[in-house]
Amino acid sequence: MGSPLILASGSTARQMLLKNAGLDFVAIPATVDERAIEDNLPLAGRDPVSVARHLALAKATNVSERSPGAFVIGCDQTMSLGNRIFHKAASLDEARQTLISLRGKAHFLNSAVCLVRDGELLWSDVTKACMQVRDFSDEFLDGYIERNGKSILSSVGCYQLEGEGVQLFDAIAGDYFTILGLPLLPLLAALREHEINHA
């Protein structure tokens, strides 16, 4: 049995993707203040991709520090529209505002993933998806929020693609795993390269 594999995430979607891929891991959420880390980034490092990469590393490092010898996976997803970075809505009213901002436009999901062992970054990657939101009606929006309720607060874009969220889109460009928040294919290649099969 090699070194343990840890997913430094409380995300049920990420845990499901790794479990369904047949990986043997434990999930230990990081205890980091994501907003404080983001606010302390130098202005040059506040683009959506850098923020996602930095937060994924902060989460993996946080858990790695208390898990000597373990291989720790950290992830983060940011959503951007132009140069505006969105954060998770804290209420259904905020979710409504987010969805109205996204209506009829294309936004990006930026999903970062990294592998850390004993505080050392072994590998990282960021993949993007471009989400073309359709010009849905106010009636659709009201019904969508009514039917899905607080579940839409668990993701930054206020949608679950594998659920009714798919009805928000005219088109998506990028892979399913990126959209759910875990670039699974590059991660699996990195795990194989580091002979962390754990299958």
Ligand SMILES: Nc1nc2c(ncn2[C@@H]2O[C@H](COP(=O)(O)OP(=O)(O)OP(=O)(O)O)[C@@H](O)[C@H]2O)c(=O)[nH]1
């Ligand atoms: N089920 C589902 N989850 C999604 C989707 N899009 C994004 N997410 C989730 O939205 C969350 C993005 O927020 P993050 O801050 O990256 O992660 P988190 O949920 O706070 O969990 P941590 O990794 O512990 O930080 C992640 O849990 C993603 O898996 C989707 O289409 N479906």
